[in-house]
Amino acid sequence: MSHVVKVLLLYTTHEKQTLKIMQRIKTQLGDKCDCDVIQLLPDSHIDLTKYQAVLLGSSIRYGFYSKVMKKFIDDNYQQLNSIRSGFFGVNVVARKPNKNTPETNLYTKKFLAKIAWKPTIKAVFAGALYYPQYNWFDRNMIRFIMWLGKGDTDVTKPVIEYTNWTNVDEFAAQFYQQVCAPSVLDGIKQ
Numbered sequence: 001m002s003h004v005v006k007v008l009l010l011y012t013t014h015e016k017q018t019l020k021i022m023q024r025i026k027t028q029l030g031d032k033c034d035c036d037v038i039q040l041l042p043d044s045h046i047d048l049t050k051y052q053a054v055l056l057g058s059s060i061r062y063g064f065y066s067k068v069m070k071k072f073i074d075d076n077y078q079q080l081n082s083i084r085s086g087f088f089g090v091n092v093v094a095r096k097p098n099k100n101t102p103e104t105n106l107y108t109k110k111f112l113a114k115i116a117w118k119p120t121i122k123a124v125f126a127g128a129l130y131y132p133q134y135n136w137f138d139r140n141m142i143r144f145i146m147w148l149g150k151g152d153t154d155v156t157k158p159v160i161e162y163t164n165w166t167n168v169d170e171f172a173a174q175f176y177q178q179v180c181a182p183s184v185l186d187g188i189k190q
């Protein structure tokens with residue numbers, strides 16, 4: 001049997017857009033990788049030693065990536081730095097072309113500067129809004145923030161998706177080539 005790379009796709013989410021992006025990446029990796037898609041929760045026990053490559057994804061809420069994800073990274077950065085890895089962030093500011101890279105998306109730039117893990121590759125994707133699903137406070141806060149940024153404020157739309165799936169597919173291809181491909185991994189571990 002041919003050797004298939006074991007990959008962890010670990011995410012945090014509120015309305016599942018980060019999960020949707022992870023699932024798309026898993027589909028793109030296809031049978032080239034054996035992927036476990038796992039939601040990181042406060043009581044999760046993740047055994048990183050089972051994996052040859054790791055991708056972490058997290059979304060922004062009121063200016064910050066998930067505390068649970070931050071803690072996981074702080075607790076495991078040495079192990080994470082010893083394997084090939086990737087990170088992607090999800091937020092609505094990234095719908096703007098000048099704010100959609102890890103360097104130009106301030107949440108992501110600050111987050112990456114604050115952690116000791118140095119992912120091999122990084123990306124930021126625009127997320128989605130589900131106004132009718134939010135509680136009164138969140139709906140009005142997000143609507144106000146979107147209004148300030150000249151964005152969509154129609155709270156009756158069930159979903160407003162900004163995610164550029166072509167960008168996600170390109171990242172998945174890059175993740176495979178730079179993080180998971182056997183040629184890359186063979187060069188590291190013998």
Ligand SMILES: Cc1cc2nc3c(=O)[nH]c(=O)nc-3n(C[C@H](O)[C@H](O)[C@H](O)COP(=O)(O)O)c2cc1C
Pocket residue numbers: 012013014015016017018019059060061062063064090091092093094126127128129130134138142
């Ligand atoms: C309560 C709330 C707060 C949010 N705060 C921000 C924010 O500060 N900046 C931003 O760019 N996006 C913000 N967003 C947009 C989310 O990042 C976006 O909806 C993303 O798709 C959520 O991904 P998830 O479903 O995986 O959690 C917020 C969304 C909600 C519902």
